[in-house]
Amino acid sequence: MASATTVKLVLSSTVRVIDVAHAAAETMAGIAGFDEDDALNVAIAVREAVINAMLHGNKMDPTRKVEVNLRAGARSIQIRVRDHGIGFDLGATPDPLAGDNLMRTTGRGILVMRAFVDSVEFKYREGRGMEVTLTKKRAGRVAASAARPQAAVMENGGIER
Numbered sequence: 001m002a003s004a005t006t007v008k009l010v011l012s013s014t015v016r017v018i019d020v021a022h023a024a025a026e027t028m029a030g031i032a033g034f035d036e037d038d039a040l041n042v043a044i045a046v047r048e049a050v051i052n053a054m055l056h057g058n059k060m061d062p063t064r065k066v067e068v069n070l071r072a073g074a075r076s077i078q079i080r081v082r083d084h085g086i087g088f089d090l091g092a093t094p095d096p097l098a099g100d101n102l103m104r105t106t107g108r109g110i111l112v113m114r115a116f117v118d119s120v121e122f123k124y125r126e127g128r129g130m131e132v133t134l135t136k137k138r139a140g141r142v143a144a145s146a147a148r149p150q151a152a153v154m155e156n157g158g159i160e161r
């Protein structure tokens with residue numbers, strides 16, 4: 001298996017550097033083989049995670065860092081966004097699709113993340129802070145590889161999901 005390409009960013013909690021995370025995510029998605037549209041979707045999801053980390057996690061304190069770890073694999077991208085806040089209870093956040101919430105312009109970040117990547121996981125670790133892991137897999141043709149059993153290629157018609 002080819003080794004993954006990795007990038008680690010350590011951002012101050014300031015609005016102006018959000019674009020740095022966005023650009024890094026878009027570039028890394030390209031390295032993982034995603035097309036332009038998907039790469040932009042990945043970047044938008046990362047953007048929402050970084051905004052949450054800075055705003056809700058680090059309370060926009062510029063001395064508190066947001067760490068962004070990006071990992072571009074052969075067929076997937078994984079991004080971990082960590083802040084130094086006290087975390088939150090996902091179950092207690094209002095449902096943005098319920099009743100009057102539909103009219104609100106806030107409360108959609110997590111929804112956007114879920115729409116644009118395959119998996120969004122939240123983990124809080126004492127002393128380490130809140131960590132959001134975003135993962136997206138790429139569809140595409142199976143590369144001709146001697147290591148790949150022919151039967152497996154034929155089973156799915158040459159398309160790997």
Ligand SMILES: Nc1ncnc2c1ncn2[C@@H]1O[C@H](COP(=O)(O)OP(=O)(O)O)[C@@H](O)[C@H]1O
Nearest residue numbers: 052053056057087088093106107108109110130
């Ligand atoms: N990193 C985080 N640390 C603490 N709370 C968070 C974090 N990310 C999200 N939240 C909580 O989840 C809620 C929903 O987040 P989101 O869907 O992005 O909407 P919004 O940021 O507009 O409120 C936030 O209002 C906040 O209470």
Ligand SMILES: [Mg+2]
Nearest residue numbers: 051052109110
């Ligand atoms: Mg948000």
